Amino acid sequence: MFRLIEEPIDAAALREAMRRPEAGALVVFEGWVRNHHGGRPVTRLEYEAFAEMAVREGEALVEAVERDFPGVAVTCVHRCGDLVPGEVAVWVGAASAHRDDAFRAGRLVIEEVKRRLPIWKKEHHPGEAPVWVNCSEENTPVRRAADYCERQASLPEVGAAGQARLAGANVLIVGLGGLGCPAALYLAGAGVGRLALLDGSRVEYSNLHRQVLFEAGDVGGEKAVRAALALRARNPHITVEPMAADLGPGNVRPLITGRSVVLDCTDNFATRLLLHDACSEAGVPLVQAAVHRWEGVLQVFQPGGGGCLYCTGLAGSPAELEGAGNCAGAPVFGPAVGVLGLLQASEAVKCILERPATERAAAATLLLDLLATSITRIARPRRSDCPYCAAPARPKTARETEPEATLWRSRQELAEAGAHRVLILATRAEREQFGWHRDGRDCFDPTEVGSIRRAVAASPLPVVLACPHGIRSAALARALRADGEPRVYALQGGLADGPLVSPVEP
Amino acid sequence: MKATRTLQIRFFALLREQAGCSDLSVTTEATTPAGLYRELMASHGLTMPPELLTYAVNETYVPGDTPLRDGDRLTFIPPVAGG
Ligand SMILES: [Zn+2]
Numbered sequence: 001m002f003r004l005i006e007e008p009i010d011a012a013a014l015r016e017a018m019r020r021p022e023a024g025a026l027v028v029f030e031g032w033v034r035n036h037h038g039g040r041p042v043t044r045l046e047y048e049a050f051a052e053m054a055v056r057e058g059e060a061l062v063e064a065v066e067r068d069f070p071g072v073a074v075t076c077v078h079r080c081g082d083l084v085p086g087e088v089a090v091w092v093g094a095a096s097a098h099r100d101d102a103f104r105a106g107r108l109v110i111e112e113v114k115r116r117l118p119i120w121k122k123e124h125h126p127g128e129a130p131v132w133v134n135c136s137e138e139n140t141p142v143r144r145a146a147d148y149c150e151r152q153a154s155l156p157e158v159g160a161a162g163q164a165r166l167a168g169a170n171v172l173i174v175g176l177g178g179l180g181c182p183a184a185l186y187l188a189g190a191g192v193g194r195l196a197l198l199d200g201s202r203v204e205y206s207n208l209h210r211q212v213l214f215e216a217g218d219v220g221g222e223k224a225v226r227a228a229l230a231l232r233a234r235n236p237h238i239t240v241e242p243m244a245a246d247l248g249p250g251n252v253r254p255l256i257t258g259r260s261v262v263l264d265c266t267d268n269f270a271t272r273l274l275l276h277d278a279c280s281e282a283g284v285p286l287v288q289a290a291v292h293r294w295e296g297v298l299q300v301f302q303p304g305g306g307g308c309l310y311c312t313g314l315a316g317s318p319a320e321l322e323g324a325g326n327c328a329g330a331p332v333f334g335p336a337v338g339v340l341g342l343l344q345a346s347e348a349v350k351c352i353l354e355r356p357a358t359e360r361a362a363a364a365t366l367l368l369d370l371l372a373t374s375i376t377r378i379a380r381p382r383r384s385d386c387p388y389c390a391a392p393a394r395p396k397t398a399r400e401t402e403p404e405a406t407l408w409r410s411r412q413e414l415a416e417a418g419a420h421r422v423l424i425l426a427t428r429a430e431r432e433q434f435g436w437h438r439d440g441r442d443c444f445d446p447t448e449v450g451s452i453r454r455a456v457a458a459s460p461l462p463v464v465l466a467c468p469h470g471i472r473s474a475a476l477a478r479a480l481r482a483d484g485e486p487r488v489y490a491l492q493g494g495l496a497d498g499p500l501v502s503p504v505e506p
Numbered sequence: 507m508k509a510t511r512t513l514q515i516r517f518f519a520l521l522r523e524q525a526g527c528s529d530l531s532v533t534t535e536a537t538t539p540a541g542l543y544r545e546l547m548a549s550h551g552l553t554m555p556p557e558l559l560t561y562a563v564n565e566t567y568v569p570g571d572t573p574l575r576d577g578d579r580l581t582f583i584p585p586v587a588g589g
Binding site: 031047048049050052053054056078089090110113114115116117118119120121122132133134135142144146 | 516518519520522554557558562566581583584585586587588589
């Protein structure tokens with residue numbers, strides 16, 4: 001609820017109105033009129049509002065915060081007219097089941113109120129002319145975008161023209177994990193005018209050691225939304241557009257269209273190939289990184305900038321590549337994703353600045369090993385016999401697969417969908433621990449990609465892949481679909497979610 | 507002859523005081539909010555540097571280079587100071 005009022009704010013009544021049985025925390029912020037500012041006494045404040053627009057913006061703000069923090073109830077009341085020291089100018093209350101969300105939502109509301117509501121205040125000082133706050137350097141430093149990026153724009157390679165180019169740039173970051181977080185942080189800092197963030201997952205506690213945009217209080221929140229909040233706080237001069245969705249064949253083209261650069265910060269080969277092919281087809285520069293344990297790979301693909309991904313001799317299907325130890329849940333050295341993510345930001349900035357190829361990682365593949373502290377640069381020329389560059393039509397159409405939404409099968413859907421074959425992907429230790437092999441089901445070690453693929457191809461029935469938490473099975477199902485196996489699904493929630501009742505096998 | 511458009515302008519805070527009015531109807535050849543503001547700086551004695559302003563057309567924030575249409579309600583928004 002948002003209100004703009006002339007009469008004094010009744011804080012006690014507002015607080016009582018926030019009571020609800022499901023709330024375990026109420027965070028209240030009161031903005032008070034103080035009797036001094038910038039070292040001078042203040043006798044009164046005149047608040048002037050563009051009322052129609054302030055109400056509209058205020059209501060939209062409260063609605064957006066309640067949407068981004070599900071379960072949080074927000075009230076914001078702003079005063080206008082003449083106020084004297086001691087009076088409440090603005091009141092914000094956020095009630096929630098848990099304190100983390102209440103603190104964060106409440107803080108966000110007051111910061112956004114100050115940033116975007118068309119409300120102005122005029123300070124009256126005894127014996128001096130009154131002053132409009134923020135409208136002159138006299139009483140408040142004015143924060144300009146040019147000052148924000150001053151230290152970077154003063155580099156001769158950037159300059160005012162380069163900084164303007166960055167402000168006009170539009171970058172898509174796919175994946176907000178260990179790579180996407182630092183990349184986004186530094187692209188925001190570099191003053192990239194528009195940052196679009198794509199990630200359909202939520203923050204987990206085990207992400208925090210390397211995903212530097214998130215705090216413990218973000219656990220359970222949507223990554224795209226939480227990352228956008230952190231980035232807006234870091235640079236208020238840019239536009240950040242969060243999209244809580246996964247990349248798939250159905251949305252990749254509209255998502256990359258019109259971007260200055262796309263950053264691939266994902267952790268699976270199916271998405272990586274999809275992005276590579278779409279960017280290559282659309283002529284959009286792509287900065288790709290991948291990390292495994294202590295090591296990382298960085299590649300920049302752009303028209304006229306060396307060979308494509310397949311020119312590197314990358315062969316095999318996404319499924320086989322996936323099995324080569326690139327899957328979600330693998331061990332990872334935090335600084336390795338940090339370093340690679342920052343290299344992605346650095347290459348993206350140089351790409352936007354159109355720096356010469358000699359200054360960039362263009363036409364090369366960089367291999368980093370943080371355990372050995374080494375960087376290897378491998379030239380990546382375009383190959384005349386490349387299966388993609390030479391015949392681009394084939395792999396593009398081969399990867400038309402079903403949208404992500406149909407990837408998952410819940411236990412309920414399994415029971416209703418008719419006969420399926422279930423393949424269990426579990427290590428020997430997991431099978432023995434949970435006894436999944438005992439009722440005669442098909443069990444595969446998750447690394448046996450070739451066998452899994454043959455089993456899927458040979459099955460006359462649709463196949464559901466099941467693994468302990470759904471991560472491996474989803475990655476493999478995506479990869480197999482990208483390989484042209486449309487009738488393969490992943491068990492939602494994984495095996496750890498409960499017993500596999502009625503698996504509907506013949 | 508260049509095309510003109512008639513716009514309803516509202517001024518707030520410092521700009522209202524400098525312009526000497528809250529509402530103004532102008533017929534202009536300017537095509538964008540930023541372009542019109544530069545014209546009004548000269549004609550109405552507005553001193554606020556354009557880089558400090560944001561713009562709203564029909565009560566919605568817009569970039570300064572948004573094309574203006576006949577009949578738009580335009581507001582120049584000085585740095586806000588709510589809270
Ligand atoms: Zn190639």
